[in-house]
């Protein structure tokens with residue numbers, strides 16, 4: 001009895017002290033804070049762009065969200081001094097369209113581990129290194145729905161990550177962007193620490209050979225390519241990219257569900273690979289999106305018949321041209337028929353015409369003038385054997 005009471009009081013003390021810690025955690029521990037920011041512990045959450053001199057150097061987390069007035073993160077808006085304790089920077093839903101090179105520089109944010117830029121309107125160009133000189137401590141980069149209508153992603157995403165690859169980056173989130181085609185990473189790129197790469201719902205229409213290789217992502221564990229617009233995966237990509245991670249106990253798990261795979265015979269290599277590989281985590285969700293018969297839409301690619309019919313993006317030139325040949329032949333046949341009908345209807349006129357021609361010719365020959373002409377031609381061309389007229 002006494003023992004259980006003792007336990008109970010111990011529990012109460014524990015609960016009380018934990019509550020005290022929690023309360024203390026939410027109390028502001030920063031000596032200064034901008035007016036527009038709420039402070040909790042060492043974290044600031046701001047409803048307007050902060051006045052940097054009011055942001056304490058002890059701040060560990062800074063959130064500026066829903067502030068749509070600052071479209072250009074230029075150097076003018078960079079903190080005036082280093083925030084050496086800041087590990088988390090959340091700039092979501094801010095209409096940011098441009099980030100000046102060096103804005104995230106490690107000299108200003110030397111401890112930065114997490115950068116969340118979800119729901120912005122970034123429009124990088126072909127030369128821009130958005131994360132130039134970012135801290136080596138970077139572990140998470142989230143760019144969900146962060147880009148606005150990238151006009152040429154293969155060009156314009158080429159340099160975005162060039163300073164990110166040397167960091168401790170573990171997770172790169174590129175979901176819900178209108179990417180289309182991802183550029184392949186330059187030779188020698190290595191994302192040594194990257195474990196998660198997510199491109200869920202990013203309008204990917206194809207995968208280029210050499211984009212996802214083990215030599216670039218030696219520690220990749222999750223590759224999410226689900227809910228895109230992939231209609232096929234090229235044999236080269238299977239062999240050179242996906243299979244570079246293959247082994248008896250692969251560490252990589254690829255998600256490919258929710259893509260509109262076009263189930264014709266060109267998908268056979270992919271289907272055979274899907275049947276044998278243990279790299280694809282959601283293979284039951286890998287389905288035909290645009291099967292030959294509508295009834296087969298949504299059926300798993302595994303076990304599907306793959307008849308040879310042209311796919312949506314592949315134009316069968318022979319079949320494309322055939323209808324125009326047919327139309328041309330029909331037109332020619334009609335013209336011929338019409339000509340015959342006209343000739344038949346006007347057969348009497350034609351007969352009269354030829355009779356007329358015959359008579360005039362005969363007259364010309366029989367007239368003296370015509371005869372002389374013919375004789376002169378004969379004289380001028382002596383090698384011609386004379387024939388009786």
Ligand SMILES: *[C@@H]1O[C@H](CO)[C@@H](O)[C@H](O)[C@H]1NC(C)=O
Nearest residue numbers: 029030031032056057058059
């Ligand atoms: C930052 O925190 C340290 C203790 O952790 C304290 O000594 C220092 O005064 C704080 N600086 C500011 C500007 O709040």
Ligand SMILES: *[C@@H]1O[C@H](CO)[C@@H](O)[C@H](O)[C@H]1NC(C)=O
Nearest residue numbers: 067068069070071094095121
């Ligand atoms: C931010 O984006 C929203 C939605 O597109 C738009 O309505 C708003 O005008 C933008 N704000 C600025 C300051 O551009």
Ligand SMILES: *[C@@H]1O[C@H](CO)[C@@H](O)[C@H](O)[C@H]1NC(C)=O
Nearest residue numbers: 098100101124125126127128
């Ligand atoms: C890319 O953008 C940066 C910064 O906005 C600009 O300085 C540079 O001239 C642009 N480059 C091209 C090729 O448009």
Ligand SMILES: *[C@@H]1O[C@H](CO)[C@@H](O)[C@H](O)[C@H]1NC(C)=O
Nearest residue numbers: 121147148149150151152178
């Ligand atoms: C995307 O960009 C293209 C050309 O750059 C333009 O025609 C199209 O309207 C844009 N779409 C949106 C949703 O902004």
Ligand SMILES: *[C@@H]1O[C@H](CO)[C@@H](O)[C@H](O)[C@H]1NC(C)=O
Nearest residue numbers: 139140170171172195196222
């Ligand atoms: C990586 O992906 C796994 C599986 O989807 C998830 O559980 C984990 O939280 C992710 N890690 C990061 C850092 O995003």
Ligand SMILES: *[C@@H]1O[C@H](CO)[C@@H](O)[C@H](O)[C@H]1NC(C)=O
Nearest residue numbers: 208209210213236237240241
């Ligand atoms: C595909 O990638 C492999 C390995 O990187 C390379 O040897 C091959 O030339 C590439 N093929 C094409 C068509 O790009």
Ligand SMILES: *[C@@H]1O[C@H](CO)[C@@H](O)[C@H](O)[C@H]1NC(C)=O
Nearest residue numbers: 271272273275276302303304
């Ligand atoms: C899948 O593999 C099994 C044997 O492992 C084989 O019997 C079957 O025909 C294969 N299916 C396809 C679609 O390749």
Ligand SMILES: *[C@@H]1O[C@H](CO)[C@@H](O)[C@H](O)[C@H]1NC(C)=O
Nearest residue numbers: 255257258281282283284285
């Ligand atoms: C398959 O897709 C459904 C619906 O999108 C989802 O709920 C489920 O988790 C997926 N299964 C796997 C194994 O990913």
